[in-house]
Amino acid sequence: MLAEIDERVATLTKEAKEHAPALLSRLYRALYRIRRVEEDVARIYPTDKIKSPSHLSLGQESVSVGICEALRKSDIVFATYRSHAAYLAKGGDINRMIAELYGKEDGAARGKSGSMHLIDMSAGMMGTSAIVGSTIPLAVGYALAERMKGKDTVVVVFFGDGAMEEGVFHESLNFAALKKVPVLFVCENNTYAIHTPLHMRVPKPNFRERVEAYQIPTRLVEDGDVLTLLKETEAAVSRIRAGGGPEFFEVMTMRWLEHVGPGDDLHLNYRTKAELDSWKAKDQVKRLASMLAPTERQRVEADVESEVAAAFEFAEKSQYPADHELYEHVFHD
Amino acid sequence: MLAEIDERVATLTKEAKEHAPALLSRLYRALYRIRRVEEDVARIYPTDKIKSPSHLSLGQESVSVGICEALRKSDIVFATYRSHAAYLAKGGDINRMIAELYGKEDGAARGKSGSMHLIDMSAGMMGTSAIVGSTIPLAVGYALAERMKGKDTVVVVFFGDGAMEEGVFHESLNFAALKKVPVLFVCENNTYAIHTPLHMRVPKPNFRERVEAYQIPTRLVEDGDVLTLLKETEAAVSRIRAGGGPEFFEVMTMRWLEHVGPGDDLHLNYRTKAELDSWKAKDQVKRLASMLAPTERQRVEADVESEVAAAFEFAEKSQYPADHELYEHVFHD
Amino acid sequence: MTKPTREISYADALYEAAAGEMERDPSVFVFGLGVDDPKGMYGTTKDLQVRFGADRNFDTPLSEDAMTGVAIGAALAGMRPIHVHQRFDFLLLCMNQLVNVAAKWSYTFAGAVKVPIVVRSIIGRSWGQGAQHSQALHSMFMHVPGLKVVAPTTPHDAKGCMIAAIRDNNPVIFMEHRMLYGHRGVVPEESYEVPFGKARILKEGDNITIVAISHMVVESLRAASHLESVGVHAEIIDPVSLSPLDIETIVQSVSKTGRLLVVDNAWTACGASAEIISQVIERLQGKRAVQVSRMGFAPVPCPTTKPLENLFYPNARTIAARAYDVAKGSAQNWLPEGAEAKEILEFKGPF
Amino acid sequence: MTKPTREISYADALYEAAAGEMERDPSVFVFGLGVDDPKGMYGTTKDLQVRFGADRNFDTPLSEDAMTGVAIGAALAGMRPIHVHQRFDFLLLCMNQLVNVAAKWSYTFAGAVKVPIVVRSIIGRSWGQGAQHSQALHSMFMHVPGLKVVAPTTPHDAKGCMIAAIRDNNPVIFMEHRMLYGHRGVVPEESYEVPFGKARILKEGDNITIVAISHMVVESLRAASHLESVGVHAEIIDPVSLSPLDIETIVQSVSKTGRLLVVDNAWTACGASAEIISQVIERLQGKRAVQVSRMGFAPVPCPTTKPLENLFYPNARTIAARAYDVAKGSAQNWLPEGAEAKEILEFKGPF
């Protein structure tokens, strides 16, 4: 196991290798932070303090972390209703996120939008949507605009395997490839759309073939390996930034909890315990933990614990928005 | 040239070969009939008797003729606003078609819908639409229903190259392949959407690759050859009828006149005379004419002339619908 | 014959209607995202795939646009599909097929074809559904000739309207509010149709006519109790079907009361409430002086946080207050005491 | 300063507005099916790609849904896209992006983002446009908070509204009727905004207020001439912008005339006409007795054959007849003589 890890670390780019201990610590912090936030959201959920449909990223943390680690702050991320991970990984403010889930005025959207609509523009997190597939063309348009302005921004859009069935995905691919816009499309393929497995939705789960037909290069990351993701993203992002046009990642992953909400769902019998366990065995949080020196690990964990606790406390203490806010922001001045 | 034709005829299925002279005559009649109708529509158009946006099939006749010849009467066709050819080839009533273009009560839709909405259910022509791509899922649904009822109907849907850019096309392919419904998708690739060439719309015109990614078998017919089309369709239809699932044809072709209306459009400079001429050289109407004995050819042409003339006369004589018809048929009893 | 007394829920009534029709008519089938899911679409489709086979209650890819076209195509071939949408908001993905195709096909082909599809559209509310999971866009469909739009509010009407919708030869937008699913009421076991275009007077009264739509019927009935306590007798009308609309029943009631409050579960601008008020005025002007008023969603996207969400929707108390003002002819500053609606208060996530 | 006298067409006014803004602001760009086509979208986009480069006036694949998302995404990045649709009917393919995203994003993110897009929506008529190429669905957008909807009818307002729409920080549905493109009028050469939410009184009169929308403004002005001939003085109001709507100007006029006829270039059910009537009644009830009436498309899909198409639309004569009835308080059976509108009569295909 350790040999394997060493091997993977060895494949990192030169710069990353030099900073390997710092990098591993940073990755672990990012992973552990998302894990702990999700655990606490799940813990609080039954108290009804979070009255916001929350689609937890628990189990899928590494996708966002591996990819966002390769981005600049000025790069842009769009994502879906299942985006606690992407929001945190891109550097979104944790306090404003939890306050948003609580529906409080210090939330990222002043409590107006909850878990399904997270934004932090100062971190390049450009927002998420509760309509499957709907942020995909936004990312393409954003990327087109950045290029028109002469900037070298890269735009990443995360979406689920289900989103690939929506017509807008194909229209967006075609246009992105035609205009060679700087977008990285990332499919977080957890093989389910709510409770429906892939084989009930597509004749063959050969998503990359579909995408390649648009002349868009693709990569498959089969085990959610955060280091592989980082390496692949660094390479892809530099190609995209250099004007190479859009690329596509299919990252296999698995959510550990139910589609929406804090519970297990094995009793629904749409997936097996063995399947879930096989993914738990690949848990990137545990894996990175094991790669750190124990003291470093403790330091990171302690930091994160207090940061997360503080965020929930922040949310608890924040006020609900005042009544007049109902009518604000319908239009932008 | 004649050798080539003989060779092509030789490749017909056994049954077709036995009936070759009759078959060739039938194909020529179908082609010539569409050609003559389109010429007369173009001739009449400037008189303002046809106040209906008409997208002429002139030059594209062979696609509909080659394919519909392989269908049973009980098989079903859906098509687009450019469907005079498909309507006539599938056996749609010529009188009711011309009367429809004239807006008369004996029209296929009692004059309410014009050129862009042709239907003749008794011939299995299930209608056309002025919204690009919109009949594609209808064909899939129709085919699904026929299979549910235990019938062995094959449904054919014609659409242009432009329609392949609409999201609904991809959604329809995915579902059709998933459910293995008996549909033949036919792209009449005339390489333009109005005045926009393919390279302005897609990164690469590899439509078949896109379709194959859905596990749908495809065929390319590059020259609009009516005999090749017939042969390929016979084979595809029998596979589909046997339960093999959907297939896809890309048929290269070219419209000779402007996108909509009766005129030439070379002055618009979006395509070259050389390009157009290269297609005129492949004209299937002329080609089939040359394959018939002169007397047979004269017989067919005379028949068609009088049939077409009668249809226009029928339309001229038909009345406009009465005022009260405005309010009829909004709902079906 | 004894009066039926069996009580079942709104959700069960919908299930029973679909199951009964599927039994009776092999051309009926159900499909849509999640219809054969373990949760069975709030129970409304629960075991249909077990009873009628996986071909007659099936899940689909996420492809609302094409799936609507598939429903229309199947209907053209003589089937009677029921297409289920988990949220009304998702109909925005298939407006082309609904408005440009389904609504027009009978007319476009001069009656040669028919499109008997039922589009079940579930309205979300509670637990922070927010801007994209709470819309009720029935007025968009009422605007378009060729579509029928129904919004039953009682279990009895849910069953009868569903049966009528399935048997109807035209596209029917069938609106369901998820806060109604748990409501129980008397539902006959046998099959029956609730005809479209016939409103129901749920409570009689002389002082003001309240026409309410979907879940607002429930809130308006509660408002009526508050109003009784201050001596205002409201007549509560549930149009049941919005297109066609039974304006006669409404006009008769307003002729009697002289006052009309329309409470929609939707925005008011160009909404069902504007249409009902306009039609009533057109009929009664010059004949009977009337006072009109309308309520609906606040003219903003729906916020998720509970305090603002509470303000977004009309409720029994604010409806009563408005009706009281209209009945008295001026602002009275009266707001009855009262708790939040039970079905909303009791609703628990996760979604 | 002398009064401007230069006359140009509505189409040229739109071109001039876009070109001027593109000159002034590098973030403005135009895209949509056929915008750089040899025909230049009725001339409204003619040579923009030559003047400003192929990146700023570009054609697209047939992908209305994604292209709308692209416009929104570009707007989020600070651009000001103008997305052109050859027919209003095609907006039905992108309702999800317009209603679920564009309309909601400012609110959903509490003002953190803005979506300054202009959605040019051309209404078809004549030469058998038929059911799928003639719709005007502005009421669907008026229904939704977060969208602005404008429908200028004069060349002057076309230019000023387009400039205002481009500069607006919100999504604007910009409605154009192709029968207006050829109309000429005085248009100042300099840049100016016509502010939204301000109606125009195009003709004063005491007997009846006619509020007309889009091409119906032209027909209503003609109707007003017929009405003058029988001594009825109509006040003609063009709302110019429908959302926001300047109800004050309309209410003031109706306070004076006591009669209101709303003529929409659309269906009436849940339409702009229902909204305007409802708002006027809400404001004037108990203050001023008013008679109201509305006209619009016949409640059917638009037929292509000319005799039925003629009946489908209100025209100068039928508007005059209806206004006369309203003015007189009862059916008068008067229908003025007159020819069909010039722009319709003269319109030649092929499309």
Ligand SMILES: Cc1ncc(C[n+]2csc(CCOP(=O)(O)OP(=O)(O)O)c2C)c(N)n1
């Ligand atoms: C357009 C649309 N259709 C349906 C839904 C309901 N819905 C919400 S999540 C979901 C499944 C999406 O699956 P996937 O894209 O794989 O993402 P995952 O939840 O697995 O992360 C569905 C069907 C929706 N929100 N939007």
Ligand SMILES: Cc1ncc(C[n+]2csc(CCOP(=O)(O)OP(=O)(O)O)c2C)c(N)n1
């Ligand atoms: C959804 C939609 N978008 C745009 C149009 C306008 N339009 C009509 S035909 C056409 C070109 C279609 O090209 P193609 O599919 O290749 O068919 P062809 O006309 O070449 O036969 C366009 C853009 C339309 N009718 N429907």
Ligand SMILES: [Mg+2]
């Ligand atoms: Mg998934």
Ligand SMILES: [Mg+2]
């Ligand atoms: Mg083409």
